[in-house]
Amino acid sequence: MMKKRVLLLYDPGENVIALLKKKLPKNLELVIPKTFKTDELKELIKEADFAIGARLKEEMLDIAHNLKVVQVPWVGVEWLPLKSIQEKRPDLIVCNTHANAGTIAEHAIALLFSAAKKIVIADRNMRHGEWGSLANPLISERVEGKNMLFLGFGHVAQKIAAFLWGFNLKYYVIKRHPEKLDPQWAEKILYIGGRDALAEFLEKADFIMIALPLTPETKGMIGKAEFEQMKETAILVNVGRGPVVDEEALFEALLYNKIQAAALDVWYQYPPWRRDRPRLGYPSHYPFSALDNIVMSPHRAYQIRDAMEVHWRDVLENLQRFSEDKPLINIVDIKRGY
Numbered sequence: 100m101m102k103k104r105v106l107l108l109y110d111p112g113e114n115v116i117a118l119l120k121k122k123l124p125k126n127l128e129l130v131i132p133k134t135f136k137t138d139e140l141k142e143l144i145k146e147a148d149f150a151i152g153a154r155l156k157e158e159m160l161d162i163a164h165n166l167k168v169v170q171v172p173w174v175g176v177e178w179l180p181l182k183s184i185q186e187k188r189p190d191l192i193v194c195n196t197h198a199n200a201g202t203i204a205e206h207a208i209a210l211l212f213s214a215a216k217k218i219v220i221a222d223r224n225m226r227h228g229e230w231g232s233l234a235n236p237l238i239s240e241r242v243e244g245k246n247m248l249f250l251g252f253g254h255v256a257q258k259i260a261a262f263l264w265g266f267n268l269k270y271y272v273i274k275r276h277p278e279k280l281d282p283q284w285a286e287k288i289l290y291i292g293g294r295d296a297l298a299e300f301l302e303k304a305d306f307i308m309i310a311l312p313l314t315p316e317t318k319g320m321i322g323k324a325e326f327e328q329m330k331e332t333a334i335l336v337n338v339g340r341g342p343v344v345d346e347e348a349l350f351e352a353l354l355y356n357k358i359q360a361a362a363l364d365v366w367y368q369y370p371p372w373r374r375d376r377p378r379l380g381y382p383s384h385y386p387f388s389a390l391d392n393i394v395m396s397p398h399r400a401y402q403i404r405d406a407m408e409v410h411w412r413d414v415l416e417n418l419q420r421f422s423e424d425k426p427l428i429n430i431v432d433i434k435r436g437y
């Protein structure tokens with residue numbers, strides 16, 4: 100019997116390829132492009148049944164007649180031509196992975212505490228021998244008992260909320276479907292609402308934790324008006340996607356101290372992906388690096404020592420299920436965009 104073909108749409112590196120080769124069910128064949136260039140992918144996708152990656156170009160949809168599944172090996176699917184998939188290939192199943200939600204949550208918490216406890220500023224100062232004076236010390240923020248607003252309450256945010264539970268924070272949640280909440284959280288969340296509750300919750304929030312996908316609805320959800328609603332002492336953490344927060348509004352809010360601080364793992368412009376050379380480039384049109392009240396992290400929340408085993412768990416699960424014609428996990432709702 101012909102083996103079903105699993106095409107890599109990008110080069111995930113030799114370790115991942117070795118893992119996929121080792122774990123791939125016997126009735127599947129791994130197709131590894133030589134160049135990963137678009138022309139080659141366009142040839143190979145004609146015969147592919149399952150594709151791994153997000154570099155599925157719009158024109159590939161017309162020729163990918165065998166393709167049944169696109170497996171994005173991370174969470175955000177905004178690189179895919181979602182509108183065209185809806186129009187041309189509504190039967191195509193798109194999956195993502197939530198296997199590393201705990202890892203992302205750990206990084207989000209590290210960012211929150213870095214900003215609240217001024218760890219980066221103190222580190223910078225101390226390298227010059229500066230300890231601060233008793234009259235003018237570097238002041239940290241207490242975390243315990245404060246109001247924490249989650250924008251998005253999916254896999255990542257729920258992990259953050261679980262990890263931080265011992266801090267007796269009061270949890271406020273904004274989600275797209277506030278009526279759909281895992282019952283384990285019903286007693287633990289103080290207030291929950293949809294976007295219409297945003298202004299009210301922002302006024303109360305000491306910490307704003309963003310773990311939202313980038314969709315047409317979430318783009319720019321936090322702009323000038325929203326920064327006006329925040330406390331001057333508010334700390335904003337974004338591990339979702341940069342453009343959920345308006346770039347100029349964020350820069351101005353930090354520059355004019357409309358909020359206390361921000362800590363970001365997700366940005367506005369990215370240098371090209373490089374495997375063997377350092378990636379160089381500024382993350383925004385605005386000089387965020389000139390500000391003291393921001394902690395900057397180059398989209399590395401997922402980069403942990405044992406990343407491969409954690410990160411690829413759901414993808415391997417779906418390959419196994421696909422090989423057995425079983426229902427897949429982490430199916431993305433293309434219309435919603437997450």
Ligand SMILES: NC(=O)c1ccc[n+]([C@@H]2O[C@H](COP(=O)([O-])OP(=O)(O)OC[C@H]3O[C@@H](n4cnc5c(N)ncnc54)[C@H](OP(=O)(O)O)[C@@H]3O)[C@@H](O)[C@H]2O)c1
Pocket residue numbers: 174175176197200203250251252253254255256273274275276277279294310311312313314316317338339340364365398399400401437
């Ligand atoms: N920094 C990194 O390395 C990294 C790694 C992983 C993920 N991420 C980012 O984090 C995002 C969240 O990941 P996740 O695994 O938690 O995703 P998820 O489980 O799909 O959760 C997404 C959450 O966002 C909410 N949401 C979506 N659209 C909304 C809207 N218009 N208004 C209000 N809430 C909205 C959803 O609400 P409902 O629950 O009501 O549907 C859900 O709670 C990803 O999409 C990705 O962009 C970043």
